[in-house]
Amino acid sequence: MSSSTSSFRQEAKVLAIVAAVLLAGEFAVRGLETRLSRDMLHIRSLPDVATRVAGCRDLRVLFVSSSKVRTDIAPAVVKDVMTDLGAKPLEIERVFPDDTSVIEWYYYLKHYFVDAHCEPDILIVCFADTALQDDRAVHPERLGAYGTGADDIPEVFRDDIGDFGQRTEFLLSKVSCAFANRRRIRSRLLDSLIPGYRGGADRLNAAIRSTGAVAADQQYRVMTKLIDLTRKEDMATLLVAMPTQHGYAIDGRLLSALRSRGVPFLDLRQVDGIGDGQFRDSLHLTEEGATVFSKKLATELMSNYPAIFKKTSPRGSHL
Amino acid sequence: MLFNSYVFWAFFVIVFALYRALPHRGQNWLLLVASYVFYGWWDWRFLFVLAASTLLDYASALWIEKTAAQRRKKLFLILSVCVNLGFLGFFKYYGFLTRELAAALASVGISASLPVLNVILPVGISFYTFNSMSYVIDVYRGQARAERDLLTYSVYVCYFPHMVAGPIQRCKTLLPQIARPRVYKGGEFAEGLYHVVIGLLKKVAIADNLAPVANAVFLADPGGLSGAEVLVGTYAFAIQIYCDFSGYSSIAQGVSKWLAIDLTTNFRMPYFAVSPGDFWRRWHISLSTWLRDYLYISLGGNRGSKWQTYRNLMLTMFLGGLWHGANWTFVAWGTFHGLLLCLYRPFQRREADPASQPQPWPAWKRILAIAVTFHLVCAGWLLFRAESLSQAWTLATLVVTRFHLTPYAVFSLAMIAFYAVPLLAFEAWVERQKDMLSLVRARVWVRGFAYSYVAVMLLYFGPEVAHEFIYFQF
Numbered sequence: 030m031s032s033s034t035s036s037f038r039q040e041a042k043v044l045a046i047v048a049a050v051l052l053a054g055e056f057a058v059r060g061l062e063t064r065l066s067r068d069m070l071h072i073r074s075l076p077d078v079a080t081r082v083a084g085c086r087d088l089r090v091l092f093v094s095s096s097k098v099r100t101d102i103a104p105a106v107v108k109d110v111m112t113d114l115g116a117k118p119l120e121i122e123r124v125f126p127d128d129t130s131v132i133e134w135y136y137y138l139k140h141y142f143v144d145a146h147c148e149p150d151i152l153i154v155c156f157a158d159t160a161l162q163d164d165r166a167v168h169p170e171r172l173g174a175y176g177t178g179a180d181d182i183p184e185v186f187r188d189d190i191g192d193f194g195q196r197t198e199f200l201l202s203k204v205s206c207a208f209a210n211r212r213r214i215r216s217r218l219l220d221s222l223i224p225g226y227r228g229g230a231d232r233l234n235a236a237i238r239s240t241g242a243v244a245a246d247q248q249y250r251v252m253t254k255l256i257d258l259t260r261k262e263d264m265a266t267l268l269v270a271m272p273t274q275h276g277y278a279i280d281g282r283l284l285s286a287l288r289s290r291g292v293p294f295l296d297l298r299q300v301d302g303i304g305d306g307q308f309r310d311s312l313h314l315t316e317e318g319a320t321v322f323s324k325k326l327a328t329e330l331m332s333n334y335p336a337i338f339k340k341t342s343p344r345g346s347h348l
Numbered sequence: 349m350l351f352n353s354y355v356f357w358a359f360f361v362i363v364f365a366l367y368r369a370l371p372h373r374g375q376n377w378l379l380l381v382a383s384y385v386f387y388g389w390w391d392w393r394f395l396f397v398l399a400a401s402t403l404l405d406y407a408s409a410l411w412i413e414k415t416a417a418q419r420r421k422k423l424f425l426i427l428s429v430c431v432n433l434g435f436l437g438f439f440k441y442y443g444f445l446t447r448e449l450a451a452a453l454a455s456v457g458i459s460a461s462l463p464v465l466n467v468i469l470p471v472g473i474s475f476y477t478f479n480s481m482s483y484v485i486d487v488y489r490g491q492a493r494a495e496r497d498l499l500t501y502s503v504y505v506c507y508f509p510h511m512v513a514g515p516i517q518r519c520k521t522l523l524p525q526i527a528r529p530r531v532y533k534g535g536e537f538a539e540g541l542y543h544v545v546i547g548l549l550k551k552v553a554i555a556d557n558l559a560p561v562a563n564a565v566f567l568a569d570p571g572g573l574s575g576a577e578v579l580v581g582t583y584a585f586a587i588q589i590y591c592d593f594s595g596y597s598s599i600a601q602g603v604s605k606w607l608a609i610d611l612t613t614n615f616r617m618p619y620f621a622v623s624p625g626d627f628w629r630r631w632h633i634s635l636s637t638w639l640r641d642y643l644y645i646s647l648g649g650n651r652g653s654k655w656q657t658y659r660n661l662m663l664t665m666f667l668g669g670l671w672h673g674a675n676w677t678f679v680a681w682g683t684f685h686g687l688l689l690c691l692y693r694p695f696q697r698r699e700a701d702p703a704s705q706p707q708p709w710p711a712w713k714r715i716l717a718i719a720v721t722f723h724l725v726c727a728g729w730l731l732f733r734a735e736s737l738s739q740a741w742t743l744a745t746l747v748v749t750r751f752h753l754t755p756y757a758v759f760s761l762a763m764i765a766f767y768a769v770p771l772l773a774f775e776a777w778v779e780r781q782k783d784m785l786s787l788v789r790a791r792v793w794v795r796g797f798a799y800s801y802v803a804v805m806l807l808y809f810g811p812e813v814a815h816e817f818i819y820f821q822f
Contacts, residue, residue, distance in 0.1 A: 036534045039792060040541055046796025047803050054804065197354040211808045218808070222766060229759030233560040234812070 051207070058207040058214065065213045068096070068127040072175045075137070078122050079147035088119035088338070091142070091149035093134045097271050098125040098155050100313040103323040110327035117340045122149070126175075130165035131156070132189050135255045136176040144178065148262045151337065154255070157271040157312065161252045161283060169195040173202030174209030189251070249286045256290050265337060267330075269295045272322065274308040293334065300325045349389040351599040352552050359386070360603060367607060372529040376503050379526075379607075383508040387471070394470040397435060402505045404431055405480040409487040409494040425488045432477050439473055444674030472512030474671055478638055480505050483519040485642055492519050500527050507609070509600040513593070515614035515634035522609070530608035535788075541799075542788045543602025549802045550595030554767045556811035558588040561760050566733050570742045575751030578743045580760040582726050585733045587768045590618065593632070613784060617775045619725070622709075622717035624688040625696060627725055639668050658693070662686040672732075677740065681732040688724055767809070770801070 063070045082089050092098045104121040111119065124137055134154065142148055159165060169190055177185055182199075190196055202209035220226045259266040268287060270279060276298060287294050300322055307318030314322055331338055349356045363382045367375055388395050408428035412421045483504070486492035495501040503526045510517055565573060565581025573581075597614035604611045614634050621627035628636045647660040662683065669682015709717070727744070734740035778786050787798060 036536075036538050040538050042792045043541075043795045043799055046793065047800045050800040051803055051807065054807070193358070194354045207807065211810065212812075214808050215810075219766070223759060223762040225755045225759040225762075229756055229763070232756060233564055 055205060055207045058210055062206060062210065065210055065217065066127075069210070069213065071099070072126055075124065075141045076145070078124065079141045079145050081120070082122055082142065082149050083145075083147035085120045088117050088151065089149040090119055090121045090151045090153060091138075092121065092123045092125075092153045092155060093138060094125055094155035094271070095129045095160065096125055096127045097157055097313060098123050100309070101271060101319050101322050102155070102326065103316075103319050106320055106323035107327045107330075110324050111331055111338060114328065114331040115340055116331060116338045119338070126171070129168070129171075130160040130162070131251045131255060132163075132165065132167050133172060133176055135251055135258065136172055136181060136185070138255070139258060140177055140181065143258065143262050144180070148264050151265045151267065152259050153267045153269060155269045155271050157273050158277045161249060161268075163248060163250050167195070168212075169199040170202040170209045170211070173199035174206065179203075188254070249283055252283075253286060253290070256292055260290075267293050267295065267334070269326065270298050272298050272300055272303055272314070274305060274311040295326075295329055295333065297322070297326060297329065349386050351596060351603075352548065352556075364606060373499075375530065376499050376526060379503045379507060380499060383503070383506040383511060386508040387506065387511060390471045397439070397470050397473065398476065398506055401432065401435060401477060401480055402502050404428060405484050405505070406495070406498055406501045408484050410496070412484065412488050413494040421488060425484060428484045429481060432481050436473060436477050439470055441674045475514050475516055476505055476511055478516050478635075482516070482638060482642060483523075486519055492523075495519075495523055495527070497527070507604075509604040509607070509609075510611055513596045513600070514632075515597050515600065515612050516638050517611060517634070521612060525609045532608050536605050536608055538788050539785065540602040540605035542785065543598045543605060545602075545799055545802050547595045547598030547600075547602060548806060549771065550591035550598065552595075552811065553802070553805040553809050554771060555588045555590075555592035555595060557767050557809065558584045558591070558764065559811070561763050562588050562733065564760075565743075566735065566739075570739070570746060573743075573746055573750075574754050574757060575747040575749065576753045576757035577760065578730075578746050579751075580757050580764070582730050582733075582743075584760060584764055586619070586722075586726050586729050587764060589729065589732075590615070591768070591771070594618075616784065617779050619722055619772070620718055620775065620779050621721050621725075622714060623692050623695070623721055624685060624724060625692055627721055628685075628689070635668070635671070639664050643667060658690045661689050661693070665689065676737050677731055677734050680737055680740070681728050684728050684731055688728075774798075 058065075063073050082091060092102055092104075102123065104123065108119065108121055124134070124141070126133060126137060129137075131154075138152070167189060172185065172190075185199065186196060190199055198208075207214075216230075219230075223229070256266055279296070279298075284294065302321040302325075303314070303318050307315050307321065309315050349359060359382075363378065366378055370378055384395055384398075387398060405428055408424050411424045415421050415424065483492065483495075487494050495504070500523065504517075504519065504523050505511075507517075507522070507526070562581050562585035565578055566585070594615035597611075601611045601613070612634055614632060616630040616633065618627055618630040621630050644660055644664040647663060648656055649660060650657040652660075663686075665682045665686030666679065667682070669678045669680070669685070672678040672681070708714075730744055731737075731740045734743060774787075778784060783789070787795060790798075
């Protein structure tokens with residue numbers, strides 16, 4: 030046996046130890062996946078949400094957005110106010126994976142609702158700041174593990190993930206739960222180990238993230254794709270601009286794109302009764318703020334779109 | 349194509365598979381093509397600069413060797429050095445010089461309209477230019493033979509593991525390895541793996557995670573910073589630049605080892621240095637020895653009077669600073685280190701590696717010397733990283749005038765401790781062992797544990813944003 034072979038065998042043993050450690054981590058993460066975060070629990074519950082939507086006989090309303098829909102919209106309040114204002118029986122469901130934008134919303138909707146034939150009657154896309162822009166960062170690992178099926182891979186690679194590294198991460202996430210959740214695991218561990226981690230990380234993230242400027246060549250391609258999907262599946266679609274603490278401008282090209290496709294748009298960036306005191310951070314509302322906002326949203330939906338929500342209208346009509 | 353990218357490793361798997369299947373000449377052709385692909389990945393236009401530099405120095409060395417007349421030899425050397433420095437000067441310093449000249453003229457009331465060119469700096473030009481310049485100088489000095497095979501010489505210049513960020517290789521060490529058929533003696537895989545693993549840990553898990561911690565200080569409005577935040581931000585940058593650069597060198601060394609070509613060690617635990625001189629024997633060794641051999645010694649080294657030695661030291665470090673880029677902060681950094689070397693020079697005999705002296709230094713003295721040297725080096729990093737000299741001054745002032753601990757400073761310090769302390773503890777162990785490859789010789793389970801730690805760090809604690817290697821810009 031040559032020394033080269035001997036050396037390689039020695040290293041193979043070393044690599045076997047590394048593989049065993051990583052495998053143990055993989056099994057541990059698979060076992061504890063839903064305990065990693067509230068967001069993970071929500072994502073894992075999406076098939077149940079879709080089943081509820083499919084089984085509902087009332088008007089099915091689905092809110093899609095990032096964590097803002099979780100914190101800012103109180104479904105019970107929206108439903109009660111709308112019912113009081115004469116809405117037909119309705120059920121509200123929400124999809125709100127953390128830190129996501131329109132690219133992820135498109136695939137979550139397609140994967141959990143359209144491909145599973147569980148389409149809602151009305152899709153309300155809530156957004157703030159730059160969430161509808163094409164150049165928003167994608168999380169390939171989350172999209173790979175939770176937002177897409179095998180059938181979606183050609184579309185993802187063709188339209189949304191062109192970078193070799195991101196494609197690799199996307200595919201690795203399809204096979205490894207540990208890989209897909211590595212950022213969550215890091216956040217949880219560092220949160221428990223590093224003093225003041227959340228505040229410090231927020232400061233670092235603020236420095237990394239974009240300033241919210243609109244790219245000159247913004248086409249709103251993904252948002253258009255999302256609207257086309259809902260059209261094809263006979264879902265009514267509505268866009269709502271949500272409030273943030275520091276406010277933001279709405280790009281004229283976005284409004285043109287919505288107008289050209291006949292998609293209604295509700296501008297709720299400014300709502301009476303919501304000021305600095307109603308924000309828990311720069312983006313999310315407090316419980317009190319969420320109640321104010323939910324009431325306003327319900328009222329606006331009823332007054333602007335009675336054709337779809339009022340009792341006299343047929344179910345599933347377009348807005 | 350970055351060493352910390354998936355595309356590089358896909359590229360390397362293909363290159364390695366072909367490499368093992370080819371005969372020696374085929375391996376060299378493969379290395380040439382692979383290196384040009386690797387380099388052209390950034391911008392294919394850079395390939396013309398690389399090819400021109402290669403052909404010029406190949407021909408210059410042959411002419412120098414063939415010519416008997418000393419004057420003509422010198423002429424060819426000057427031609428080669430001037431063209432090399434011309435490339436470097438044009439791409440790296442043209443914008444800086446025109447900007448500074450225009451500012452200087454404006455200050456005396458002359459409005460000059462100098463031609464402005466948006467020159468893209470070819471990645472790693474400083475590294476491969478120094479590589480090929482050293483070759484021509486060595487041939488001129490009679491310390492090396494001119495390489496007749498253009499393929500061998502081209503691979504020497506553009507060999508992809510070290511081309512863009514070093515280590516800068518001398519022709520005496522690298523050319524013979526390329527010219528001769530590669531021999532796998534056993535142990536290459538283990539040693540290469542060690543270098544790659546340590547390099548990835550340094551770059552991906554440590555440098556890229558500490559980059560935002562440092563940036564948050566150096567890109568912030570100084571008005572909102574406390575002295576403690578500046579100090580900790582500077583520590584973060586010290587660790588970041590070390591792990592970034594030595595991580596790159598380590599991966600280069602490991603990848604090259606797998607190709608059965610040895611690259612020189614570029615870093616030897618620099619933050620355990622006991623003096624500035626000791627630091628430069630451990631930091632970017634391939635550049636510091638290059639500057640010593642081709643600049644400091646050419647200027648006269650320490651052969652003249654005491655003051656001439658000081659002048660040579662200052663000039664060498666000044667130019668070493670300028671090599672890093674066209675910015676006054678780099679010049680100030682080089683000059684600062686020159687001053688430190690001059691100030692420490694009277695004590696040089698006494699501070700020569702304490703461990704190798706008949707009576708090693710007591711632990712407290714050694715620790716004190718390491719701490720003092722580290723903080724002096726950090727003062728240099730403050731100059732190096734600052735956006736301008738005035739920012740460096742403002743930040744340095746804050747450390748003295750507005751020093752108080754803030755929650756953010758504690759957070760930053762804890763981040764440094766979490767990411768960097770295990771590496772520093774490992775390096776302290778290697779330092780005690782006096783063997784850079786101690787871990788490769790350790791038991792299987794020890795290596796298994798150590799590599800598992802790295803794998804866990806890479807998997808779970810990778811950065812939010814991958815960063816380019818800092819030294820690519822040089």
